Amino acid sequence: MKYYIVNLAFHVIITMILFVVTVISSNRNRKRKTAHTLTYFLPVVASITIAVYVFKITGPRLLDLSDVARQNYYSYTGVIEEISVLNNYLVVDGQKYYINPLRDLPEEGAHVKIRYTRYSNYVISVESVDMVDISGTINEEMAATPTSA
Numbered sequence: 001m002k003y004y005i006v007n008l009a010f011h012v013i014i015t016m017i018l019f020v021v022t023v024i025s026s027n028r029n030r031k032r033k034t035a036h037t038l039t040y041f042l043p044v045v046a047s048i049t050i051a052v053y054v055f056k057i058t059g060p061r062l063l064d065l066s067d068v069a070r071q072n073y074y075s076y077t078g079v080i081e082e083i084s085v086l087n088n089y090l091v092v093d094g095q096k097y098y099i100n101p102l103r104d105l106p107e108e109g110a111h112v113k114i115r116y117t118r119y120s121n122y123v124i125s126v127e128s129v130d131m132v133d134i135s136g137t138i139n140e141e142m143a144a145t146p147t148s149a
Helices: 002-030 038-063 065-070 140-144
Strands: 074-083 089-092 095-098 111-116 123-128
Touching: 002 038, 038 065
Parallel strands: none
Antiparallel strands: 074 089, 074 111, 089 095, 111 123
16 A cells, blocks of 8 residues: 555656646746747647646546545456566456556466556455366256256
8 A cells, every 4th residue: 555655646746847847937938038949849748748647647546545545446356467577567357457566476377356446457455366167066047947858
């Protein structure tokens, strides 16, 4: 959980830095103190970067803050298809989930049950699950209905 809070704080700080750069550069443009022609477009580039960054990264983490505080998580059971080189995300059945890179993870191809947040897909816990072979069992519904001959 500490990793989630530190990660959220880090991304909020990056967003605020980009916002400050936008304000400062737009004030320089307004006062006609821009030295180079290319820096004249810095407020536009920085504001587009802020919008994309908040939409993709900071916003989902902020939306998940209330769920993390209440410990309200989703769970999913699937097979790990890929683990990133930096161990900061894993792919389970085609969906990317972000995780604390210092955590021990099962190997690729393992069946796992993960608990994750709704918007940012941040994984709270990963547990290995043993698959149960049900091929030799009798389905109770089929046993209860008579077969027609």
